[in-house]
Amino acid sequence: MSQPSAWPLPSGSSRVVMPLELIELLAQHPLTRHLYPLAYGHYLAAQGHQVERQHHTDHLLIFCHQGRGHYRILTPQGPVTGTLEAGQLLLLPAGFPHSYQASATDPWSIYWAHYSGSSAASSMDFLGLSASTEAPRFVLTLQAWQSLLPIVTTLLNLQHQRWQRHNAVIAATLLQQLLAQLPQLAEQAQQHHGFDLLALERFMQDNSHRDLDLQDLAAVAGLSRYHFAKKFKTVTGTSPMRYFNELKIKLACRQLDTSTATVRAIAQNLGFDDPYYFSRLFKKVMGVAPSDYRDSHQPHSPHSQLHQSQP
Template identity: 65%
Template structure:
């Protein structure tokens, strides 16, 4: 892991570095191995803060909420200002520092996982454009605060799993809060999402969604993928898997019964879809969740 800076912490700042034993557990855990934090913190009015790394083994997100700073990589350089998010990929040399006349206040996290590289695609980052502006970043503060408050707990696997879950939630929210998130032209995406939620118990086809949007299947699929980055049926199936996770967490219903409640006539197909989406089978997901509760 690339060590966080040893910059002296002023009042109101914090830094959390997980021990190697914990990050090794998170790298193997079925609920966290795809994305988990290694270290994170909050630097307030960080005068004199600067870091230069030629070797960088993990991914790093820096969000500036006040002041300014500068960054430089082999592919890009510029200023990071309030409301902007910088992503530095693994294995990318970099240098960044707070501006002397207006030092930044930043939230930051070092992270890794099997899906870490795909975060660049999710967040629309490229090596040439590593900065994203968030129009409504304050909506993330409750999750960020909850993550920072974990520093008051002892290091444990359960705390690490919760930290990973919060990080995943924060990253998942970023596209919705960015200036570049655009609604699909030609239909109401929010209304369609509600339709999918209300009909998650049905076995619907592409034509059903296209009819709700008032478009042909071809034009609907194209517009939907432009808006969300994935196909309509994959989106619908992922919604069903999220609902399945809630049912597995909160009920004792069998996997077969949950599949039927979500419109799957074939429980084996449902299990394959669940594993493809979550990385584990429905039963292993349930067992892992119950073990966490017991701890």
């Protein structure tokens, strides 16, 4: 299994690794063999939390409830990069090299779980996510996620009891219950904002070369600027323009990874007339300047391959 990290736990955080003999039990038990936890935990204000894996053998859920972090996933279509905001869930499927880290300025607080089982691979389809399409999707936005806290608390509190067979089965059924409720919370998020977030994202993608303003985006949603900005912030945890700019930065990362275009040319392709502003924004989102990002991710660079570490 992909080992959880040895990142030093601050006060209030927890990390649970299931004993191997219980994992073997869960893999055979009729109530749990289709999906069961390998490890799980809760990291609070995880300053300095950073993980890289070249080999990922299980499935990993990361839910951010405060702060933010960044992720990078190597897919057959190319690298996928993004920012995980409060209220969003990231699913990293088995077999995909990846890295992720807490924001240096606003480090995330996260609940996480490594899991496996005969039905684990189908959990992406169950959650409406996909790793194999032309536009891979690894993130869900959840509405009213606080309703899951009683289940999460019960799951975490099992660590204070002696690990026995029945407690392991309870842990597995609690994780299954959590996963079962996620599509409903994601659907509520879609209904709550009163506009199609996916359609809006497609519009942003199609117009990433333009310098759109808030009125342009509100018009697509059919709302006033005020109501659009308010609804958008409720759903995504961030402002429309910040979301649009971060989407542009994702596209910039892809171009830096796959092309030899200059930073200035990439900035202009993405609607930034001022390359210095683009560089400042890029560093704010990714933590490094565009040129440094390219140096560390180009195929010829010794750092371009993700190195396996203790997550």
